[in-house]
Amino acid sequence: MSEVVTKVLLEFLSLSKNLLVLFIGISFFISIIQPYVPFEKVEKWMSSKNPFLANLAGALLGFITPFCSCSTVPLLVTMINRKVPFQTVMTFLFSSPLLDPWILGLMAYIYGLKVTIVYSVTTFVFSMIIGWYLDKKNYKEQVKNVVIKGVLPEQDEKRRKDFKLNIKESIKETIDLIRSVLVYILIGALVGAIIKEAVPTNFFNLISEHNQLWVIPLAAIIGIPLYVRLSTMLPLAQALMVNGFPIAPTMALLIGGAGASLPEIIMLKSIFRTKLISAFVISVFLMATVSGYLFLILT
Incomplete structure (x- = not known):
């Protein structure tokens, strides 16, 4: 028992460090470059009356x-x-952790072109459909008023002309954002560490012996709480398949694990209200499950 507690504690410290470094680094980078991004033009393009273009x-x-x-x-x-636009934001939220050229190249090398194409098309299309649906059902009202100082156009102009000012304001914005989500990051890291170290490693082999029709949604459910990058999930999924775990539930596990995680869900609570959090989790589950069934049919 004490050994498990020690492993959980060490994993918590490692995961907390990784999450904080990643979060701080990306937050600071985005703050630095945002004065140079023509958001007014981007917003105009993304606000197209054609919902397909906004989702795309x-x-x-x-x-x-x-x-x-x-x-x-x-x-x-x-x-x-x-x-x-809200639908663009939500489509990005679903597609970003699941798709990028490097990952798709790695996937093609490990699993082959057919699996990669099915994965790419299903996750891309599902992300767009979910973003459109949540916007249509007016889930935008479930976004909390998370405001960071220093995002007005006139302030952007000053920061573009004075790089030192930009650095200073970026540090302030990063600190403000970290303060608002720090508790959620730590709680999420603790939950993720417990799940990683406390779940028996032979659990997946046990469920692989049963009918895939119900193993697929079970794999999607198991994947959602896990905090793993897709690049980490691919070797894990390959190991499962080598040990006899079928490809359909493997892909459901991969999409569920990369598409959401308990640390992310807990962090999103600082931005979204409960109704939108629930819709997010259900959407990732449906994407992973339906994709798993598609793999069962097409591969």
């Missing part, structure tokens, strides 16, 4: 930002503060 913009933004589930949060807050 969010999906493409997710595709070119190789973030894990937790590191999407700083850019998410910036997009909300910059009044980027």
Whole structure:
């Protein structure tokens, strides 16, 4: 028992450090570059009356930002503060941890082209559908008033002309954001450490012996609490498949694990109200489960 507690504690310290370094680094980087980004033009393009174009913009933004589930949060807050359309923000939230060129290349090398194509198309399309649906159902009202100082156009102009001022304001913004989510990061790290170190490693082998029709949604549920980057999930998924775990529930586990995590969910509580948090979790579960069934049919 004491050995498990020690492992959980060490994992908590490691995960807390990694999350904080990642969060601080990305938050500071985004704060530094945001005065130079023409958000007014981006917003105009993303506010297209055609919902397909707005969703496509969010999906493409997710595709070119190789973030894990937790590191999407700083850019998410910036997009909300910059009044980027809600459906674009939500589509980005789903697509960013699941899609990027490097990951897809690695996936093609490990699993082959067919699996990669099915994965890419399903996650890309599902991200767009979910973003559109949440916007249509007016979930925008479930976003809390998370405001970071220093996001007005006239302040951007000053920061573009004075790099030292930009550095100073970026540090302040990063500190403000960290203060608002620090508790959530630590709680999320603790929960993630407990799950990683307390769940028996032979659990997956046990459930792989049963009917895939119910193993697929179970794998999606198991994946959601885990905090793992997709690049970490791919070797894990490969190891499961080598040990006889079928590809369909493996992909459901991969999408569930990379698409959401308990640390991310806890951090999102500082931005979203409970109704939107629930919709987010259910959406990731549905994406992972339906994708798993598609893999069962198509592969």
